[in-house]
Amino acid sequence: MDTVVRAEAGARVLDAAEELFYARGLQAVGMDAVRGASGVSLKRLYQLYPSKDALVEAYLRRRDERWRAALAHHAGARPAGRERLLAVYDWLGLWFAEPGFRGCAFVNSFGELGATVPAVAEAARAHKEAFRAYVGELVAEAGVPPRLTAPLVLLAEGAITTAAVTGAAGAAVEAREAARTLLDAAA
Numbered sequence: 001m002d003t004v005v006r007a008e009a010g011a012r013v014l015d016a017a018e019e020l021f022y023a024r025g026l027q028a029v030g031m032d033a034v035r036g037a038s039g040v041s042l043k044r045l046y047q048l049y050p051s052k053d054a055l056v057e058a059y060l061r062r063r064d065e066r067w068r069a070a071l072a073h074h075a076g077a078r079p080a081g082r083e084r085l086l087a088v089y090d091w092l093g094l095w096f097a098e099p100g101f102r103g104c105a106f107v108n109s110f111g112e113l114g115a116t117v118p119a120v121a122e123a124a125r126a127h128k129e130a131f132r133a134y135v136g137e138l139v140a141e142a143g144v145p146p147r148l149t150a151p152l153v154l155l156a157e158g159a160i161t162t163a164a165v166t167g168a169a170g171a172a173v174e175a176r177e178a179a180r181t182l183l184d185a186a187a
Contacts (some may be wrong), residue, residue, distance in 0.1 A: 014062055148182055
């Protein structure tokens with residue numbers, strides 16, 4: 001398979017997998033559904049991803065990269081310091097308002113397969129650790145005590161879960177206000 005054709009097919013498969021896995025869940029989506037949504041033959045699909053587990057791992061890796069890049073791009077457009085840190089919650093609010101928002105793909109995946117597929121559990125842990133590290137960087141940049149990293153992360157994680165369960169994008173605003181209160185108290 002030519003490299004360009006392979007890359008294009010791989011991108012179509014990952015696009016389809018991301019849409020289907022996020023909307024329906026990992027266990028509910030079979031390889032045939034991914035094949036149909038991507039327009040890639042089953043033979044080529046299995047050449048690219050020899051198993052569903054391999055496809056799930058690739059989906060989670062790409063989802064992590066895209067999610068964190070979008071967050072960093074949004075926050076990075078704000079002035080360094082408190083505003084950049086609070087921009088995390090603003091971005092969450094935008095994400096929560098997107099059509100088809102179903103919460104955190106990593107928490108959802110971990111809930112479905114984390115106990116039986118170690119790679120899924122590891123992908124979820126790595127995503128959460130990377131998010132915590134990013135918030136820690138923003139905390140340091142804002143000049144506030146490092147001990148605020150954990151509660152600020154928990155506010156974001158709680159907002160994500162609340163928004164997913166209730167469908168209320170306002171959870172991001174509430175988390176932002178709580179974060180502001182923590183930052184004010186630390187000042």
